[in-house]
Amino acid sequence: MTLSLRSFMRHEAVLGILLVLVLFVLAQQSDKFFTTANILNQGRLMTEIGLIALPMTFVIITGGIDLSVGSILGLCAILLGVFWQNLGLPLPAAMALAVCVGALAGLVNGLIITRFKVPPLIATLATLALYRGLAEGISQARSVRGYPEWFFVLGQGEVLGVPTQLWILIVFAIGAAAILGLTTFGRATYAVGANETAARFSGINVDRTKLLIYTASGLVSGIAAVIFVSRVSTTRSDMGTGVELDVITAVVLGGTSIFGGRGTIIGTVIGLILVQALKNGLALSGVKGDGTIVVIGVVLIFAILASNLFSRNGDG
Amino acid sequence: MTDTGRTAKPMTATPASSAETAPPLVELRNTSKTFSGIKVLKNVGFDVRPGEVHALLGENGAGKSTLIKILSGFHTPDEGGEIRVNGRPVSFSSPRDARKAGIATVYQELLLFPDMTVAENIFIGHAPRAGMGALDWNEMRRRARALLDDLDSHDLDVDARVGGLSVANRQRVEIAKALSQDARLLIMDEPTASLADADVRRLLDVVRRLRERGVAIIYISHRMPEIFALADRVTVLRDGALIGTKDIEEVDDASLVSMMVGRSIDQLFPKVVVPIGAPVLELRKVSFKDEVQDISLTLRAGEILGIAGLVGSGRTELALTIFGITPATSGEILLNGRPVTIRSPQQARDLGIAYVPEDRGLQGLVKPQTIRENVSMALLDRISKGSIVDRVKESALARDAIARFGIRARGPEQRAGQLSGGNQQKVVLAKWVSTNPKVLIMDEPTRGIDVGAKSEIHALMCKLAGEGLAVIMISSELPEVLGMSDRIMVMNGGRMVRTFDRSEATPDVVGAAMTHAGASHAGGAA
């Protein structure tokens, strides 16, 4: 076993132990915590964030960041309603179109970043405002309701006793893990993040890689938007506000280096479960909803702190 | 208006008598420096006298930069060494300390603030103050003007943004910055490496002027004529050790080269002569902007074509153009007789062109990744099925590379960044040879690696040429170019100035073509 692989394992092992510990403590706090109903419900609640965290893992591995995912989610949600209700499109077409808009929004991010060389942080900060602004402008604070019954299967239904969207998340997570871990594209992603110049000098198409990743980030945010709307039965322009924070926390907590070049999907999934368990556990033990955001903020800072010390040791 | 019309004065060294009697301004005694167990500077003694130009010579990796970094406070020397300024022992814990002692350095990569004006760059950190400690901008501009006028740079606007200046002008700003702090010793690290001829002449005038004012100068350069034009004394380093310090009158071109290289060229490079085959790569009047101009050449299978030239002569730029990083703006490239377009490194790779880049750490290796991942990076598509990477094949490839190239590593899973320089270079070489290229371009293949690894790389290069690969080798080390090449092409100012056959190439003629070549030789073709 080599050093790099060992340190990888060490990080995920630490995370795993932390997760078990947290689950144990939270289970002591409330006997509702470890019930099948609660666990499945938590799975339902974390699907949107979980989905977006998958491409975000790729984004952060390339050394970038995408702050606009929450706004893309909001924009797609609004457009889903507008396409269906105002333009009178059939709902499946509206869903597909909304997802396409998400992909387009991600593509725009990618183009700004690769063609104009704008740092991802600033580019997506600008589009965070722009996409949310478009959502607000288009919706004019009106919400869309009254979706047909079949549509709620996606966000509120169950398949084989498990929430529908959890199946989607599982399929996507496996797909993302396979792409990142096994394919040439995954290799390119790591190489771009660890040393962009060397990747380019090795014949890897750096711009194409980034473009695809940011587009995927937008696309998945669009899918998350559809699921979100189906789960809460309504669309509002402020949907997905602050989602970027939860997503980045999960990814970084999962061991993906904010400086790029390192990270795994499995880590992200563990990070995701940890965050959701904390939220749920705290809520069950009586902490009010907003108090849990505080915990996420603290956890985010400490996660980076740890991974910072970790990577510095690793480079020795 | 400017003094570009003024010609360089005849090259006489200043009277040595006064310099000899003066006590050293700065002195290094028994100075060593060890980086992670490797001694890069070995018990060196060195001194500079007021008002002298002291040239520092040595091949890449000889320890020059370590020495000047010790003098300018970036590195602290190992125990046992001593730095004396005006005879008093001092210790520098930061660049600031060195500057307070009157030592200023003009680095190759200039440390300026692109968005600030010339005046502010000169005075950053020690700006003139008016009442209540407020910066006095008018005084700052006035003094900057005076300093630049002193350097004969009347045409340089003190209010110009530094980011918009030419390299030569930025260098003047750096020199003015050093003078604004009353530097008594100015260290100049290859100041003419990226300057055009006219700018070089102006710079040499500036250096002479400073010497007249009693400023001591440590001058690092690879260009022999400059050294003979300027220097009073010259010190040669090799492999971190002091070879000698001589008055300029005592040495000539040949003796300096032999001090620097230390071995005869034939001994060092066991060149294997292999049969040379059909043309593989042909360039016809290939240009990239004004960095590469009208290059025509023919490269044959089994041939090693050496490209010599100073830094900034267009050597690397030519390689980048062939490899598609900076695609040609005009001209034609033929591969095996067929015209091809190369717009990206991917295309170049797919056509069978490989490039082992100049900057190993930045361009060649992904240091945090394993040897396995590095070696397979350029041919992932070929070892994958339906874009799934075949890990078994990949590991086999890495193990092959380790065996074939003699990479000293714990195994394919060791991180590339943990290897020594020579072994890192072998990994980069292995990455590209694994793609089965027809043309292999190697840019500074042995820079910064130890002598043993160097000859291993050279042997590998010969072996690859023997297998029918067409090789282009770019190198700043003249002995390497002379020792390894079947043919030598000399570049200057983005153009090819001369080509030599192995038999006619001597250090003198190639060196002369590199350094003196001006308009007179331009337009040679292979």
Add this chain to the structure above:
Amino acid sequence: MSFETATVRRSASTGFAARTFATYGQEFIILACIVVLFVAVGLIAPRFISPTNLTTIFVGNAYIAVAAIGMSMVIISGHIDVSVGSLIGVLATISGTLAVSGYPVWFAWLAPVIVGMVVTSFIGVLVAYVRIPSIVVTLGMLSILKGGLISVTGGAWITNLPPDYLIAQFRLFGIPSPVWFMIFLTAVAAMFMRYTAFGRSIYAIGGNGEAARVAGIPVERTTVTIFAIHGLFAGIAAVLFATQLQVIQSTVPPNLELTVITASVVGGVSILGGTGTVVGSTLAAILFAAIGSSLIFLNVSAYWLRAVQGLLILATVLADMARRHRIG
């Protein structure tokens, strides 16, 4: 000095006007935009330039300009703070709570400034010494402050504020105090940035950190101080924000951080650090407030405001990148 050198000098130096424009180009452009906007919208809807509306625009937005001063310093030094909106919300609540709890008025004004400086200094330490990217620290801080505020106060309204506490409603020579604050603080900060060694080192750190270190600037210490100054301005902004109405809602003003960052960036502060002035950010804050107000007078839904904001940032950022590529 000979005549010849004098000629040389004149030809080699730009004139004062050109120099001023080179340094303050963006500021002039924004000023022109403000003038054009006021004239154009004023012609269409005269009430837009009535004293009442002007007062509303300035009093309601001066705190954004004040916060943008500190933010500009942070961005010029190469960092960012996305938590400033939450911070201002927290500080305003602290200030208001102290005021209604019977503490002296000066204490209710001073406390948020000090707390603000403590919080941002802590951010600065994490950024400078622990080397966590500022975006991550402040994202985390955003949720800590926001979540903390809401879970403590539940978003309740603070009412019955003592009249002598409402500093933003004071007037001097008939002009509301926030305007004075904005002008005075902008002027002081501009002088500070231009005429002190510390001010210049902010530019140096953002322009070329390595060179700054070599030039003897203590990069870490300076970074923490920059964040502390940013906290100072955030504190003052919070007091202005808290006292502009008779009541304070103890929540985080929505999108405030983005508005503040927009003002800085549109005002000419380069997103890559190293350039920009606080005069520009203040002008941009005014411009942005005026755009917001003009939308109402032009019968455009205020819901488009954020889209305009996003477009403005994007356009400025792209122009900045294009300029950098041209200059190289």
